Amino acid sequence: xxxxxxxxxxxxxxxxxxxxxxxxxxxxxxxxxxxxxxxxxxxxxxxxxxxxxxxxxxxxxxxxxxxxxxxxxxxxxxxxxxxxxxxxxxxxxxxxxxxxxxxxxxxxxxxxxxxxxxxxxxxxxxxxxxxxxxxxxxxxxxxxxxxxxxxxxxxxxxxxxxxxxxxxxxxxxxxxxxxxxxxxxxxxxxxxxxxxxxxxxxxxxxxxxxxxxxxxxxxxxxxxxxxxxxxxxxxxxxxxxxxxxxxxxxxxxxxxxxxxxxxxxxxxxxxxxxxxxxxxxxxxxxxxxxxxxxxxxxxxxxxxxxxxxxxxxxxxxxxxxxxxxxxxxxxxxxxxxxxxxxxxxxxxxxxxxxxxxxxxxxxxxxxxxxxxxxxxxxxxxxxxxx
Amino acid sequence: xxxxxxxxxxxxxxxxxxxxxxxxxxxxxxxxxxxxxxxxxxxxxxxxxxxxxxxxxxxxxxxxxxxxxxxxxxxxxxxxxxxxxxxxxxxxxxxxxxxxxxxxxxxxxxxxxxxxxxxxxxxxxxxxxxxxxxxxxxxxxxxxxxxxxxxxxxxxxxxxxxxxxxxxxxxxxxxxxxxxxxxxxxxxxxxxxxxxxxxxxxxxxxxxxxxxxxxxxxxxxxxxxxx
Numbered sequence: 001x002x003x004x005x006x007x008x009x010x011x012x013x014x015x016x017x018x019x020x021x022x023x024x025x026x027x028x029x030x031x032x033x034x035x036x037x038x039x040x041x042x043x044x045x046x047x048x049x050x051x052x053x054x055x056x057x058x059x060x061x062x063x064x065x066x067x068x069x070x071x072x073x074x075x076x077x078x079x080x081x082x083x084x085x086x087x088x089x090x091x092x093x094x095x096x097x098x099x100x101x102x103x104x105x106x107x108x109x110x111x112x113x114x115x116x117x118x119x120x121x122x123x124x125x126x127x128x129x130x131x132x133x134x135x136x137x138x139x140x141x142x143x144x145x146x147x148x149x150x151x152x153x154x155x156x157x158x159x160x161x162x163x164x165x166x167x168x169x170x171x172x173x174x175x176x177x178x179x180x181x182x183x184x185x186x187x188x189x190x191x192x193x194x195x196x197x198x199x200x201x202x203x204x205x206x207x208x209x210x211x212x213x214x215x216x217x218x219x220x221x222x223x224x225x226x227x228x229x230x231x232x233x234x235x236x237x238x239x240x241x242x243x244x245x246x247x248x249x250x251x252x253x254x255x256x257x258x259x260x261x262x263x264x265x266x267x268x269x270x271x272x273x274x275x276x277x278x279x280x281x282x283x284x285x286x287x288x289x290x291x292x293x294x295x296x297x298x299x300x301x302x303x304x305x306x307x308x309x310x311x312x313x314x315x316x317x318x319x320x321x322x323x324x325x326x327x328x329x330x331x332x333x334x335x336x337x338x339x340x341x342x343x344x345x346x347x348x349x350x351x352x353x354x355x356x357x358x359x360x361x362x363x364x365x366x367x368x369x370x371x372x373x374x375x376x377x378x379x380x381x382x383x384x385x386x
Numbered sequence: 387x388x389x390x391x392x393x394x395x396x397x398x399x400x401x402x403x404x405x406x407x408x409x410x411x412x413x414x415x416x417x418x419x420x421x422x423x424x425x426x427x428x429x430x431x432x433x434x435x436x437x438x439x440x441x442x443x444x445x446x447x448x449x450x451x452x453x454x455x456x457x458x459x460x461x462x463x464x465x466x467x468x469x470x471x472x473x474x475x476x477x478x479x480x481x482x483x484x485x486x487x488x489x490x491x492x493x494x495x496x497x498x499x500x501x502x503x504x505x506x507x508x509x510x511x512x513x514x515x516x517x518x519x520x521x522x523x524x525x526x527x528x529x530x531x532x533x534x535x536x537x538x539x540x541x542x543x544x545x546x547x548x549x550x551x552x553x554x555x556x557x558x559x560x561x562x563x564x565x566x567x568x569x570x571x572x573x574x575x576x577x578x579x580x581x582x583x584x585x586x587x588x589x590x591x592x593x594x595x596x597x598x599x600x601x602x603x604x605x606x607x608x609x610x611x612x613x
Contacts, residue, residue, distance in 0.1 A: 001493040001506055006486070013485035292481050295442055296495045296542070297470020299463045379442045 003302060007309035010286075017278060018314065024274025025318030026325065029359045031267040033326025035260035036351060038334045042253050057214040057227060058240050059093075061085050084236045085209035093214065096229035104132045104215040109196060111203035113170050116160050122170065122192045124199025127151075133215055134188075140164050141179030147198050149178040155189040157181075170194075171202045212237075268362060275366035279311065283374040291379045300375035307371035308364055315363025319356030326355070387454060388415040389549065389581055390439060395448035397434055397604075408434040409604045412448070416583060418549070421576040423592045424585045426601035432585040433554055435601065439583060440473055440552050441465050453549070470495060474543030476553040480535040482527040482542075489514065489523040492541045499546070513541045517571065533564035540571065544580075551575070553584040557591060569594040 011018050061084035085107075093105050106129040113122045127144055131137065141164025144151055150170075152162060157180045162168065166177045175194065183189055200206050216226045223241045231239045283290070290303055327347075395412040398405050409431045416422050424432050437443035439450055441457045450457050457468055469475075474495075482491045492510040501509075514520045517537040519530075527535055536556060543551055553572070557565035565588070573594045576582050584595065592598040600607040 001490055001497045001503065003497060005490070006483075006494075006497065009485045009490070288481070289483055292477070292483065293494075294466065295440065295469065295475050295477075297466050297468075297473075298498055299466045301463075302498050380437050 003305050004309050007306050007313060010306075011310055011313060014282070017282065021275060021278045021314050022318045022321065024271045024278070025315060025359050025363060026271075026322045028264075028268040028271030028362070029319055029322025029355050030325040030329065032264045032358070033323050033351065033355050034330045034333075035264055037327060037330030039253070039257055039260055041330070041334050042256065056223060056242050057216055057230065058242055059085070059089075059212040059214065059230065059234065059237050060210070060240075062236055062238050085212065085234075087207045087209065089209065089212065089234055089237070092233045093212065093230055096226070096233055098226055098229060101216050101226060102214060104129055104213075106130050106133050106213045106215075107196060107209045108211050108213065109199050109203065109205060109208055110210040111199060111205065113192075113202065115168050115170050115192075118159065120156055120160075120192055121190065122150075122194060122199055122203070124194055124196035124203075126196055127193075130193070133213060136184070137188075138182035139179040140182065141177070144178040144193075144195065146176075146178075147195050148173070148175045149195075150175050151193040152177050152180050153189040153191045153193075154181050154183040156192055168192075173202060268358075272362050272366040275311065275314070275363055276370065279307065279367045279370035280373070283307065283370045286374070287377060290374050290377050294377070294379035303375045304371045307367055307374055311363040311367035311371075312360050315360035316356055318363070319359030320352075322359060323352050323355040389418040389420075389453060390414075390416040390583070391449075391451040392416075392435075392439065393449045393451070395435075395438065395450070396446050397431070397438060397443070398446050407604050409438070409445070412601075412604075412606055414599070414606065416581065418581055419576070419579050420597055421572065421580075421582045421595040422584070423595035423598045424583065424601060425587070425589065425592060425598060426607075428587075430601040431604040432601050434604075436552055436554055436583065436585050440475060441469050470498065470546065472549055474546065474548040474551045476536075476539050476543045476551065476556050478555045478558050480527070480532075480539045480559070482535060482538055484527055487524050487526055488519060488530070488538050491527065491538055492545050494542060495546045509545055510541075513545045514538075516544075517541045531564075532560050533567065536560060536564070536568055537571070540568070544575070549581060551580055551582045553582065555585060555587065557586070557588060565591070 087107070090105055090107055094102065096102070106126060109124040111122050111124075112119050114120075131143065139151065150168065152160075152168075157163060157177075160168070162177055162180075164177055164179050168175050168177060170192075175198075181188060194202075200208060214226075214230070216223060227239050227241050231237070293303055293306075392412055392414040395409055395414075396407070397409040398407045400406075412431075412435065424435060426432050434443065438445050439452075441450075441460075444458060452468070452472055455468065457465060460468060483494065486494070489507070489510050492514060493506045496506040496509060511520060511523065514523055517540055519534060519537055519541065522530060522534065527538065530538065536559075540556075543553075551572075556572070557568055560568060569591055572582055572584070576596065582595070584591070586592065
């Protein structure tokens with residue numbers, strides 16, 4: 001027989017009290033695991049949205065004279081003809097070390113053209129790439145397929161009294177309007193989109209680019225690292241991460257994280273208090289038993305070890321149960337609380353070991369004073385019969 | 387040199403504003419192989435004397451030397467080691483651990499000796515055989531009669547082969563027949579060389595011992611003592 005057998009047998013004897021002891025810690029651990037899991041779900045959702053909704057890196061020519069604003073960013077290349085970005089820069093972006101994180105590269109050239117007696121901005125794009133970036137676009141008509149087909153922004157269509165299927169004259173060259181964009185509330189409403197090569201030709205800027213938008217998966221690597229590597233490849237360009245995208249939601253998530261930590265600490269403190277009061281009561285109930293242990297030669301450290309072992313066993317059980325309950329609850333109430341769909345059941349080794357370690361540690365810390373109290377008991381007082 | 391030497395032992399307690407003298411200048415020598423019974427009326431200091439000899443109760447004055455070790459000069463943890471190596475306690479009301487089986491109760495003093503489970507089990511079974519409880523090794527204490535529980539307590543006290551057995555009213559909760567059986571066992575153990583110090587109320591029990599001493603108001607009553 002070892003000391004652990006004494007601890008295990010005592011826990012078996014006190015099933016009811018041990019149940020409440022485990023329950024106290026389990027509630028704490030369940031809360032922590034649930035909140036961590038929900039926070040992760042929200043975090044993953046935001047990362048996914050960052051990847052899905054538009055570019056998160058903007059590449060523009062280096063220029064002191066900024067003349068055009070797009071997507072909340074200013075860039076050069078229109079008014080002062082700073083044509084430092086070229087078609088040949090596109091493959092360089094695909095050569096960075098973390099290129100597997102790059103989803104879409106969408107080059108653009110912006111020029112001002114005359115049509116129907118008005119000056120209108122014309123943007124040359126690769127439609128395949130642009131449509132990947134702008135999944136929110138709704139097109140009346142079709143996506144341009146031919147070189148002489150364009151997509152017209154909602155406001156431009158209204159001002160020019162044009163709709164899908166009509167023909168426009170751009171710098172004297174006839175082009176067909178393949179589709180008209182639904183109102184987006186952005187600069188896209190005021191633009192005509194054409195094939196990049198065609199726009200380079202009509203604006204007489206062969207191989208030139210005004211900017212490049214890049215969508216990168218920021219879930220697996222820091223966006224700053226992608227920016228750094230692209231900057232290294234394109235020293236003549238200014239590479240910027242668009243952090244305002246979903247920034248508000250990220251801030252809300254940050255607030256939720258802080259709130260979660262606060263709630264977790266409070267619940268864990270309550271759980272620890274339950275363990276402490278239970279252990280203290282248990283020690284007082286076991287005065288006689290502790291007196292016997294001391295009388296037959298147990299050292300104080302042996303008594304402390306028995307109490308700690310009991311606390312550790314309780315903590316480990318509460319850790320496992322708390323983890324499983326937390327995982328289950330987060331899958332059930334997470335989607336309700338956050339509006340994020342529950343993902344697949346992922347067993348995160350760090351979280352499971354963290355939960356068990358934390359629970360065991362709290363069990364021991366909460367039992368430290370009761371254990372010390374037990375070890376200091378006077379055997380003659382404990383053994384009243386003597 | 388005696389196995390146990392008690393020198394000028396005094397023990398007093400605070401009881402409210404009053405100071406109660408439980409033991410007063412007790413001098414006592416107990417030789418190896420003696421079976422000493424300590425008798426006296428309630429409150430005479432018998433149990434106090436036993437707890438002091440057992441290293442559980444610090445005296446107010448005087449010294450207890452066991453096997454040339456002045457036990458109250460030992461640090462507390464060493465005193466615990468001393469109790470484990472030198473003493474076997476038999477308490478009033480048996481004092482078995484209710485959630486441990488008979489054999490686990492007997493193995494309790496062995497659980498902190500570093501012996502293997504196999505060795506502990508072997509030693510516990512041998513001593514249970516000795517007290518006639520081998521067949522009931524897996525039972526819980528409350529499934530045994532009073533006499534059987536007393537024998538489990540004796541087995542627990544002896545499993546470590548301690549040089550000294552201290553017993554506090556070992557037959558206090560037993561009927562006369564079972565008391566006699568227990569006392570016969572004590573006599574047999576003593577005949578095999580076991581040193582026993584027993585506190586008892588029962589004058590009949592004294593006849594089993596090799597020496598009887600009387601305590602009255604915390605003092606040894608030389609007139610009542612018997613050799």
